Amino acid sequence: MDIRHLEYFIEVARQKSFSKAADKIRVSQSTVSKTIKDLETELGKALFNRNSKYVRLTDTGKILFTEAQQVVEMFQHMSTELESISKIEKGKINIGMPPITGATTFAKLLGEFKKTYPNIEITLFEYGSKTVQLGIQDGSLDVGLICCPTNQELYEAIYFTKDPLWVVVHPDHPLTRYPKVDFASLAGESFVLYHRDFSLYDEIVMRCKMAGFQPKVIFETSQRELMIQIVEAKLGIVLLPSKICQELDPQRVTSIPMADPQIFLELSLIWKKGRYLSYATLLWIKYVRNYLLNKTK
Structure with missing residues (x-):
C-alpha cells in the first residue's frame, strides 16, 4: 500500500x-x-x-x-x-467560487497572481456558496469565494466586497416608473432565482416572507445570461448585484435599486480555520491581502 x-x-x-x-x-x-x-x-x-x-x-x-x-x-x-x-514557488491551489458573482476583479487578480507565480497551478470550481463551504470542510478545496457572511468559528476570511442586489425587469414593466422598489411591491411576480446551493437563494426567499409573501419561483439557475433572457422574454424578474446590473444592455432589460432593507452580495475569500495550508495557498492568500491593502491606499 x-x-x-x-x-x-x-x-x-x-x-x-x-x-x-x-x-x-x-x-x-x-x-x-x-x-x-x-x-x-x-x-x-x-x-x-x-x-x-x-x-x-x-x-x-x-x-x-x-x-x-x-x-x-x-x-x-x-x-x-x-x-x-526550500521556498520553491510551485504547487497547486483548488479554488471554489460561485459563477453568478461576475467577479471580474477576482478573475483579473487570479491572472496577475499567475503571472507572478507561473509554476503554481490553479484549478477553479464553480459551486454555490454552500457547496464551496462543504468542499473546504472536506479538503477538496483549499480556499473559496462565498457570497454570504462567514462563520468565524469555522473559517478564516478576507473580506472582498459588498454589493447590493437590484431587481432586473423588462423595460415595459410597471416597476420601471419608480426610482427604487421594496420587496412588498414584488409580491405576485415570477422570480428567477439562484440554485438552492447559493446562500442568496435563502436570503431572497426569507426577505420576501418578511414582506408578507411566498415568492413564486419559476426557475433556478446559476447562468446569468439565461436569467437575462427570461426577463427579456417577460417571463419573470431576477435580482442581481448592482455591478452586474450596470453592465447590462438597457435596451434589453431595466435595473432598479432596492429600497432598504437591502440584500447584499458579500464576497469573502475563506479557508478552514486551523487547517495546514500549502505553500502555494499561503502565497495566494498573502497576494490577495496585499492587493486589497494597496487598493485602500
Missing part, C-alpha cells in the same frame, strides 16, 4: 463513482479500478458495494475513509513543509 492507493480510494468515496473519480484525478477509470482492487486484495476486505446505479462504502470502507483522510493530509503536510523550507 502506498499513498496513491489511499488518494484514489478517498476520491472514489467522495465522488461515489469510479468514472468521476478518474476524471477528477485525471487518470483512466481502469487505473482507478485496479488500484482499488489491489487495495482490497491487500486488506482482505471489500471497501465498496458496487452495482450499476451506485458505489457506496462498506462498513470497512467507512472506517478506512476516516483514517485515510488523516494519513493523506499528514503526508501532504509533510510534503508541503519540505516545499516551504
Whole structure:
C-alpha cells in the first residue's frame, strides 16, 4: 500500500463513482479500478458495494475513509513543509467560487497572481456558496469565494466586497416608473432565482416572507445570461448585484435599486480555520491581502 492507493480510494468515496473519480484525478477509470482492487486484495476486505446505479462504502470502507483522510493530509503536510523550507514557488491551489458573482476583479487578480507565480497551478470550481463551504470542510478545496457572511468559528476570511442586489425587469414593466422598489411591491411576480446551493437563494426567499409573501419561483439557475433572457422574454424578474446590473444592455432589460432593507452580495475569500495550508495557498492568500491593502491606499 502506498499513498496513491489511499488518494484514489478517498476520491472514489467522495465522488461515489469510479468514472468521476478518474476524471477528477485525471487518470483512466481502469487505473482507478485496479488500484482499488489491489487495495482490497491487500486488506482482505471489500471497501465498496458496487452495482450499476451506485458505489457506496462498506462498513470497512467507512472506517478506512476516516483514517485515510488523516494519513493523506499528514503526508501532504509533510510534503508541503519540505516545499516551504526550500521556498520553491510551485504547487497547486483548488479554488471554489460561485459563477453568478461576475467577479471580474477576482478573475483579473487570479491572472496577475499567475503571472507572478507561473509554476503554481490553479484549478477553479464553480459551486454555490454552500457547496464551496462543504468542499473546504472536506479538503477538496483549499480556499473559496462565498457570497454570504462567514462563520468565524469555522473559517478564516478576507473580506472582498459588498454589493447590493437590484431587481432586473423588462423595460415595459410597471416597476420601471419608480426610482427604487421594496420587496412588498414584488409580491405576485415570477422570480428567477439562484440554485438552492447559493446562500442568496435563502436570503431572497426569507426577505420576501418578511414582506408578507411566498415568492413564486419559476426557475433556478446559476447562468446569468439565461436569467437575462427570461426577463427579456417577460417571463419573470431576477435580482442581481448592482455591478452586474450596470453592465447590462438597457435596451434589453431595466435595473432598479432596492429600497432598504437591502440584500447584499458579500464576497469573502475563506479557508478552514486551523487547517495546514500549502505553500502555494499561503502565497495566494498573502497576494490577495496585499492587493486589497494597496487598493485602500
